[in-house]
Amino acid sequence: MNTVxxxxxxxxxxxFKGNVSEFARVTGVPQPTLNNIVGNRxxxxxxxxxxxxxxxxxxxDANWLITxxxxxxxxxxxxxxxxxxxxVCGNVNTIGGNTSGNVSGNVIGENNVxxxxxxxxxxxxxxxxxxxxxxxxxxxxxxxQIKTxxxQIKTKDEYIRIVVKKTHDRNKDHETQMADIRxxxxxxxxxxxxxxxxxxxxxxxxxxxxxxxxxx
Numbered sequence: 001m002n003t004v005x006x007x008x009x010x011x012x013x014x015x016f017k018g019n020v021s022e023f024a025r026v027t028g029v030p031q032p033t034l035n036n037i038v039g040n041r042x043x044x045x046x047x048x049x050x051x052x053x054x055x056x057x058x059x060x061d062a063n064w065l066i067t068x069x070x071x072x073x074x075x076x077x078x079x080x081x082x083x084x085x086x087x088v089c090g091n092v093n094t095i096g097g098n099t100s101g102n103v104s105g106n107v108i109g110e111n112n113v114x115x116x117x118x119x120x121x122x123x124x125x126x127x128x129x130x131x132x133x134x135x136x137x138x139x140x141x142x143x144x145q146i147k148t149x150x151x152q153i154k155t156k157d158e159y160i161r162i163v164v165k166k167t168h169d170r171n172k173d174h175e176t177q178m179a180d181i182r183x184x185x186x187x188x189x190x191x192x193x194x195x196x197x198x199x200x201x202x203x204x205x206x207x208x209x210x211x212x213x214x215x216x
Contacts, residue, residue, distance in 0.1 A: 004050070005042045007065055011072060012038055015057070027056040047128050054124055062123045 016023045020038065024031035029049045036043040045053075054062045064070040 002068065003042075004045055004065065005037055007068060007072075008045065008053070009038045011053075011057075011060070011065070014072065027053045029053065047124075047131075051124055062127075066124070066127050 012018060012020065012023050016026070020034050021031055023029075024034050027034075027049075029052050033043075033049065037045050037049075050065065054060055054065065059073045061070050061072060061074045064072050
């Protein structure tokens with residue numbers, strides 16, 4: 001039994017014979033909540049519900065329920081070695097509609113109940129405080145990690161922005177260069193056409209001069 005849920009299922013079966021409604025009636029924990037805790041969902045019980053269970057079942061060892069260390073009951077079992085709500089719960093008078101006279105069990109003395117109640121409450125509060133400290137430390141650690149990740153993302157985004165800008169600038173420069181090359185190429189084509197035209201005229205003049213020389 002490695003989890004609180006598994007120990008609650010064991011408690012349910014040993015003391016209440018698997019009767020969830022009786023378990024809910026004795027502890028004051030709503031039955032739908034208990035069904036979620038000991039059923040297929042295996043929801044994690046809240047600190048308030050754990051305190052209700054421990055306060056209702058006077059002989060229950062809080063340390064066993066929370067940590068799994070020790071034994072389930074801190075006092076003697078019911079006669080015959082069978083646990084019953086009457087032997088471990090100071091506020092239970094009936095189970096499944098039967099009066100307490102039909103179920104054998106021992107009621108813990110008032111002074112012992114008061115002492116056990118205070119001891120278990122103190123122990124449970126100590127466990128809750130330790131859990132709160134661990135949760136605070138883990139939360140602080142997570143916050144630091146999140147902050148680091150955010151800084152890394154910010155740095156990465158800035159790097160991407162710079163790369164995109166440089167790429168855009170290079171593309172813009174390339175487009176400008178290509179436009180300049182096209183302009184110069186057009187000018188060369190025009191110049192070549194003019195040169196061809198002038199060369200053709202020069203050839204015509206030379207041919208005319210040659211004809212005059214021959215005719216003389």
